[in-house]
Amino acid sequence: MTMQSTVEIEAMPEQPQWARELRESARARFDKIGYPSTADERWRFTNVDAITRIEWAADGPTSDDINLDPFQIPDLDAALAVFIDGQLRADLSDLSGLGEGVVCEPLIEALSRTGVADRLGAQSATLTDGFTALNDASFGSGLYIEVQEGFAAHRPIHVLSLATSGDTPIAAHPRNLIVAGKNARVQVIEHYNAVSDEIVNLNNAVTEVFADEDAFVEHYLLERESERGYNISTLFIRQGARSVVHSHTVLLGGAIVRNNVVPTLAGEKAHCLINGLYVAHNEQHLDNQMRVRHAAPNCESRQYYKGIMNDKSRGVFTGRIIVDKAGQGTDAIQTNRNMLLSDDARVNARPQLEIYADDVKCTHGATTGRVDDEAVFYFRSRGLSEEVARAMLIYAFAAEGFDRMQLAPVRRLLAAEMIAKLPRAEGLSIEV
Template sequence: MKQLAEIHTAFIERADDVSLLNTPAVNALRHKAKAQFERHGLPGKKQEDWKYTSLWQLGQEQFVYQAAETTLDAETIDRLALVSEAYRLVIVDGVFQPELSRLTDLPQGVKLQAMSQLDADIADQLNQQIDLEKPGFNALNTMLFSEGLYLHIANDIRLSQPIELVVVNSGKPANLAVHLRHLVRLEKGAKATLIEHYVSANDAATGLNDIVTEVALAQDAQLEHYKLQQESVASYHVATMAAHQAAGSHWHNANISLGGKLARNDVHSRLEGEAAHVTMSGLYLVAGDQHVDNHTRIDHSVANTSSDEVYKGVLDEKSHAVFNGKVFVHKDAQKTDANQSNHNLLLSRGCEIDTKPEMEIYADDVKCGHGSTVGQIDMDQLFFLRARGLDEVSARSLLTFAFAVDVLDRLPSDEIKQALSTVIEQRLPRGAKV
C-alpha cells in the first residue's frame, strides 16, 4: 500500500530550480530523491525515530531561497570563527564566499573546495553513506542541496592545521532555507581535523539549515571531526553525519548543540574493517522552549572493532531534549568492545528529557555496556561550595559548568577544547532552584 506523507510542505516546488552539479548522474539522484519526498514528505510522529520530535511547525514555515549579497567582512568572520589559525571555507546564507575564506597554501594531495567550484562529476561519491529511503531529511537534502564542502586528502597526508567550515546565517533575508551537502574523503593513512561551525550573525536570525555530511575513511585514516551548532534560538537545524570506516581507521566525532528552536542531529558510523574505532562525544545545552534531538547509531559489522560514546545534556526552563543511541553488533562482529552512556542535568521542573540508549547484539564474544542518568544539582556539592564562600548562584553555575565540560576532556585537541570551553561558559544556563 502506498504510504502518504504525514506533513506536506512547499519544498517540492523548489526541486527543479537547483542547478548545482548539473550532470546526468547527479540529476538522476535528484529525481529519485524527489520521487521519495513526494511519497513520504517530512516524517511524522508515527515514525519511531521521530516520536518525540514534531516537525509540524517547521512544515508550516514559509521559507525563502534568494540570499542577498553579504555585507559581512573578514573581521566579522574572524570574530565568529571558533579558531584563528585554520584553513577556512566560509558560506554565508548558503553562498560560498571565496574572499572571506582561507584556501591557499594547502599541501599537495589536499583538495578543499566549495561544491560549486568543483569541475568533476562526483555523483559516484554522493549518497554512499546515507539511505535515501530512510524517513527524514536525506531525500530533501539530495533533492535541494545547492552548496557544501568537498574535502579529499590523499594517501599518508597528515594536515597539521585544522580546517574550519564556517556557515553563517546573517539574518537577511529572514527565514532563509539553506541545504548543504559535504563530502569528506580521507585515503589510506591520511589524518586531518575538521570543524563544522554553524553560527548566526545575530540573535534574531531565522531560517533552516538542512545538512548532510558524508565521511569515507580508508584504511588507517584518522579524522578529528567537530561540529558546533551555535545558531540563534529562532532557527531550525537538521543535520545528518554518516561515516564509513575501513580497517584501522579512527573517527573522533564531537557534536555540540547550543542553538536552534529545533535541532536534530543524526550521527551514524559503520565500522567495516577490523581495528576500526569511533569515539562519539556529545553535549547539548538548551533553555527556554528549545528542542534538541540526538539520534546516533554505531554498526559493528566485523570482528575486533571498538566504540566509545558519551552524550551529556543540560536542560533549563521549558526545554526538551531527546537522546536515542543505538549500538548494533552484527553476528560476525566477535570481540566487539562498545560503551555508550547518556547523562542529563535538569535545572528546572519544566524541562523534559527522553533518553533511550540501546544495544542490539548478535555476537556472543563481546564486551558491551550502556546506561543513562537523569538528575539535578547535587545538594551536598552545593553545600560544600557555599561553605567555602561562594554565593548560591555562583556555586550552581560552577557545578553546572563542571558537569558540561566533562565531555571536553575527551577531545584530543587542546586548542579546540579551550575554544569550545570558552563558548560553553558564555552560553551555559545558570543553575536554578528547583
Template sequence: MTTAQTWVGDFTAREQGFAGANVPWLAAMRKRAIERFADEGWPSTKQESWRHTSLATLAQQTFLPAAKASAQAQAQAVRQGEPGHWLVFVDGLYAPELSDVGALPAGAEVRALSQALVDAPDHVQDGFGNERQGSSIAALNLALMSDGAFIRLARGVVLEQPIHLVFIAASEQAASFPRNIIQADAGAAADIVEHYIGQGSSTTLTNTVTRANLAPDARITHIKLQQETEQAFHLGILDVEQAKGSVFNSHSMSFGARLARHDIVTTFTGQRCETLLNGLYYVDGRRHVDHHTLIGHAQPHGVSREYYRGILADTARGVFGGRILVSPGADGTDAVQRSDSLLLSRLAKADARPELEIYADDVKCAHGATVGQISEESMFYLRTRGMNEADARNLLTYAFAAQALERIEIASVRERVADAIRMLLPGEAQVGEPA
C-alpha cells in the same frame, strides 16, 4: 498545497540553477530525491526514531531560497585569527571572499563542492551518496543541495592544522542545504570543524548532510559546533563508513536553534575500527534538541565509545536515542554507551533511550543513562566555603559539561566550546579555566 508540494515547486523552479545542474548523474539523482520527499514528507512522531521530536512547527514555516547576504562581521568573529584552512558559506552558498584555504600539502584537496562538481564530478560521485540513503530529510538535502565542502586526502596525507567549515545563516527566512563530502585514503589524517552560526534573530532552516569515507588506517576527528539563533531550525546528518583499522572521532556540540536534530551514523566495514561519539548540548527556554546515533559493528574487534551529556533549563527538552548494533560475526566487539542529563529546572525534560542489539558472541558491551539535578550535598559544600548560590550552581553546571570538553583533543576548539558554555550560564559566568 502541502508543505511537501511547496518544496517540490521550489525544486522545479530552481533546478536549472543548482550546483552541478549540468552533471547528468547528479541531475537525475536530484529528481529521484525530490520524488522521494514528495512521497514521504517530513518525518512524523508516528516513526519510532521521531517519537519525541515533532517537526509540525517547522512544516508550517515558509522559507526563501538562499541569497548570500552580508556576513563579513560574523565570519571574522568566528575565525578570531585562528590558524587553519577556512571555507565559509553564507546561507549555504560559498563565499570565497571570506574564505582562506591557505597552503595545503600535495595530495590534499579542500574546496567548495560546487567547484569540485565542475572540475572533477566523477571524484565527487564516489562519496556523494544517493537518494535512498537516510531519511526523507537527507533526500530533501540532496534535491536542494546548494553547496558545501569537498575534502579529499590522498594516501598518507596528514594535515597539521584543522579544516574549518563555517556555515552562516544570515538572511531572514532563508533555507540552506549544505552537503559536505570527506574522503580520506589509507593512512590519511585530519581534524575537521563544522561551525553553524546565525546572526540577528532570524528564523532560518539549515538542512545539512556530511558524508565521510575512511580508507584503512585513516584517522579523522570531526567537531560540530552548532550555535544558530533561538528561532532557527537545524537538521543535521553525519554518515560515516570506516574501513579496516580506521579511527573516527565525533564531537557534537549543540548550543543553539529553536529545534535541533542531529543524526550520526558510523559503520565498521573492516576489522579493528575505532570510534568515539562525544556529545554535549545546552537548551533553555522552550528549545528542543535531539541526538540520534547508530554505531554499526559489522566486523570483528571494533571498539566504540559513546558519551552524551545534556544541560536543560526552563521548559526545554532534550532527547537522546543511541543504538549500538553488533552484527553476526562481529566477535571481539568492545562497546560502551552512556547518556547523562542535568536538569536545572523542574519543568525541563530529558528522554534517553540507549540500546544494544547484539548478534555475536565474545563481546563486551555496556550502556546506561542518568537524569538528575544538581546535588544538594555539593551545593552545601560550596556554600559553606563562602560561594553564593548562583556561582555555586554555575560552577557545578560547568563541571558537568567539562567532562565532555576534556575529550576534545584540539586545544583551540576545546577553548572555543568552553567559552560557549560559559556564555550560556546565567550572567555569563566566569567559571573554569580556559581549556
C-alpha cells in the same frame, strides 16, 4: 515547506548524469515519505511542524558587509570556508595552507573527480528520512575535502555557515563529502551560526565521511544558531580497518535541532568516538539520534553524550548500537547523562541495542539528575557562593566532554560559551 527550497534540477546543466539521477531519485523518495512525523519512532519526541509551516526561500538578499570576527574561533589556525545563507563566499574564504595531498573545494566543482560518484550519497541514500532525502535532492553548497593516502591536512578546516537574512527565512542544504585516504589525517569543524538572535533559518545539512584504513578524522559540529533557527544535521561515517574517527557535537543554539550521527564500522579494529554535549534553555528542543553500526570484527565505539537542560527546554537522546553478525569481538560503550536545572526541563533518553553477533561487549546507560546538593554544600563550605558553586559543578559535569576534543581553541571557545549560557555564572572563572 515548499519545494522552493530545493535547488532546481534543470538549473544545473553541467552536472554528470549520476548526480542528476541521485537528485531525482532522492526527490522521488522525498515525495513518497515526506517530512517525518511523530508517528515515526525515530521522530517520536520531535515535532517538526514548526519547520514545515514556514515558507522557506532558497536564497535571499545577503549583505556584503559582514564582519566575521565574532564567528572565528580565537587562536585557531585553520583554513576557512564561509557560506552565507547557504552560498559559498570565496571572497571571505581562505582554503590555503592545507598542504600537499589535500583537495578542498566546492563539492559542486568536484563531482567529476575520481571516486566522488561512488561515494556521494552512498551512505545517505540508505537512510529513509525525509530531511536526508531533501538534502540528497538539493545538494549544491558544501565542500569536497579529500586527503590522499599518507597525507595529513596541515591545518583544520573550519566550515562556517552563517545565517544573515533577517527578512526572508532561508533554507539551505549544506552537503559535505570528506574522504580520508589510507593513513591520512584531517580535522573538520562544521560550524553553524547566525548574525543575530532574531534570524529564522533552516540548515538541513548532510556530511558523509569516508575514512580508509588507518585514517584519522576528527569532526566537530558546532551548533550556535539563533534560538529562532532550525538545524537538522546528519553525519554519516564509514570506517575502514583500524581507522579512528572522532565526532564531537556541541549544540548550543537553535529552536529545534536534530543531530544524527550514523557511523558504520566497516573494517576490522576501527575505533569511533562519538562525543556530544547539548545545552538548552528557554524553549529550545535539542534532539540527538545516534545509530552506530558494527559491521566488522573487533571494532570499538564509544558514545558519550551529555545534556544540560534549563527552563522549559527539552532534550532527546536516542542511541542505537547495532552489531551485525560480522561484528564479533565488538566493544561498544554508550552513555547518556543529563542534568536538569529546572522543574520544567525534560529529557527523553532511549538507549537501544540490536545485537546479532554472540561475542560482543556492549554496555549502555542513561541517567538524568540534578546538581548534587552535597557537592554544592561542599563548595559553599569553602566560601563559594551558591551561584558559583552550581555553575562550577555544571561546568564540571560537561568538562570531560571538552577534554576529549583535540583542538584546544575549540574546547576553550565552547566551554566559555557554555558557561555564558548558565544561569548566574558571572562570578565564575574557569581555565579550560
